[in-house]
Structure formats: C-alpha cells, structure tokens
Amino acid sequence: xxxxxxxxxxxxxxxxxxxxxxxxxxxxxxxxxxxxxxxxxxxxxxxx
Numbered sequence: 001x002x003x004x005x006x007x008x009x010x011x012x013x014x015x016x017x018x019x020x021x022x023x024x025x026x027x028x029x030x031x032x033x034x035x036x037x038x039x040x041x042x043x044x045x046x047x048x
Contacts, residue, residue: 033047034046034047034048035047
C-alpha cells in the first residue's frame with residue numbers, strides 16, 4: 001500500500017467520524033418548533 005492510498009484512507013475515516021459525530025450532536029439537541037397532536041380529545045398545538 002503506498003502513501004497516497006494510506007492518506008486517502010485516513011482522510012475518508014476522519015470524514016466519516018466527523019459526520020457521525022455531527023449526527024450524534026444533532027440528535028442530542030432539544031427539539032424546537034411546534035408540536036401538533038391529533039387524538040380522541042381533538043387537536044393539540046404546543047410550542048416547544
């Protein structure tokens with residue numbers, strides 16, 4: 001394996017780790033916006 005392939009592989013793995021880290025960060029952020037529920041008691045609208 002030459003150096004260029006090794007550097008490319010390391011760069012690809014670093015990009016994958018950064019993308020997964022960002023996804024985990026976004027998943028842990030609290031939800032914002034409006035929540036609309038439709039149930040037996042009617043329509044409920046809540047601001048989050």
